Amino acid sequence: MTTRQEPRGSRSRAEGADGSSFGAAVFPALPLFGGEGSTSFDTPTIDSIDSDIRELADTVPHKMWFSGPRGGVLFLNARFTEYTGVPCERACGMGWRDVVHPDDLTECLDVRKRDEAIRCRQPWHLAYRLRRHDGEYRWHTGRTVPLFDVAGVVRRWVGTSTDIQDEKDAAQHQRRFMRDLTEQRRLEEELKAALDKQSRVMETLQNSLLMVPPPDAFPGLAIKPLYESASDDALIGGDFFDTFALAEDTIALVVGDATGHGIEAVTYTAEVKFALRVLLREYPQPAVAMERLNAFLVDKTRLDPLHGGSPYIALALCVVDTRAQELS
The missing domain is CATH 3.30.450.20 (PAS domain)
Incomplete structure (x- = not known):
């Protein structure tokens, strides 16, 4: 060597x-x-x-x-x-x-x-x-x-x-933090997109519940609704009004408000609105139709508690006889 x-x-x-x-x-x-x-x-x-x-x-x-x-x-x-x-x-x-x-x-x-x-x-x-x-x-x-x-x-x-172990650990932690932050932002964007889509669906449903009939829809009767939400958060909720014919000269006017807001309130009030339409055609007397509607909603809550909807809804119903010029 x-x-x-x-x-x-x-x-x-x-x-x-x-x-x-x-x-x-x-x-x-x-x-x-x-x-x-x-x-x-x-x-x-x-x-x-x-x-x-x-x-x-x-x-x-x-x-x-x-x-x-x-x-x-x-x-x-x-x-x-x-x-x-x-x-x-x-x-x-x-x-x-x-x-x-x-x-x-x-x-x-x-x-x-x-x-x-x-x-x-x-x-x-x-x-x-x-x-x-x-x-x-x-x-x-x-x-x-x-x-x-x-x-x-x-x-x-x-x-x-x-x-340099501490520096490498800190850099790895920073990379992991940035990766998690990027993933969080991606999930937030996906959630926002989903919420925006849900909001558009709810807005469409809400507009269908507040749909105004044409001025000449009911001869001899002029209808002009006035609606204003209490806050921006309540724009989509349980408010609705409806106008439809029960007979040639009989018009039903309905105004309702369910507790809560959002998709659940919208779907619940839509169900109430169309259930009332069916009941009024079967039972033309407003008091009878409202009694039947109340029984329907009580049974719905009892039989389907998970999808029973809002526990309370306020309704105002009147039937107009355009020929006799009477309102009940």
């Missing part, structure tokens, strides 16, 4: 992305490449890193590490040990793989990303799950930067890792 010992306390001239040269202290780097049993990794040695650099790395709030040019971890700061519960000595080399989620290792060990970072001289970004000391795998975002010497050769990799 070919090994390489990094000189302790190494400092060098480094070349930036723009080609400029500057003095650089070496920081830890994330080894996200290399394979099982590979002989190309740097020999991990904590002593190869200056003690002052290690102390500085331990003050960083993020998990921080650095590795040699071929990927072997040389040092991980105190934040890594505190988070994972794994001491630096055990995580060095390729020991860090034990705390990375197995499903994310292939991505972490992808040498193509390492080579791309070197070619472009750009940071290497990666999302992966890291096992916390309590056993929970939590999502992290890693940022790894290659450091070059004056000859343009990678001398170190510096890396940091930040726990």
Whole structure:
């Protein structure tokens, strides 16, 4: 196995992305490449890193590490040990793989990303799950930067890792909230459309109950209804009036109002209206017809309580004899 010992306390001239040269202290780097049993990794040695650099790395709030040019971890700061519960000595080399989620290792060990970072001289970004000391795998975002010497050769990799699980959970919650909100709005629109349709049906029924006969429908009798709802909410309800002929010279005038409003009140008053028409033709005397209607409604409520309709309806009925000019 070919090994390489990094000189302790190494400092060098480094070349930036723009080609400029500057003095650089070496920081830890994330080894996200290399394979099982590979002989190309740097020999991990904590002593190869200056003690002052290690102390500085331990003050960083993020998990921080650095590795040699071929990927072997040389040092991980105190934040890594505190988070994972794994001491630096055990995580060095390729020991860090034990705390990375197995499903994310292939991505972490992808040498193509390492080579791309070197070619472009750009940071290497990666999302992966890291096992916390309590056993929970939590999502992290890693940022790894290659450091070059004056000859343009990678001398170190510096890396940091930040726990983003809370941010991912919040984003997922936000997406779920927006999805639920979209679904709620869709259901509200469907409900509104259904209510609008129901309102149009009820309005049609209501208009049929308030239908005004033509001016010349009954010779010798002029009929002009006056109707005004108490409120907009009561526009569709149990109000109705009716005018129809019982004989050649006999006209019935009916005004009614059932308690409640909405589709139930409309359908109930429609039933009352047409039942009264039938009863008046069978029993021309208004009092008899009203008595029969009352008995019909009482029996309906008793025999069909679920569809009995409104428990109360007020009716005014008069029969006009246009020839005799009498009203009863």
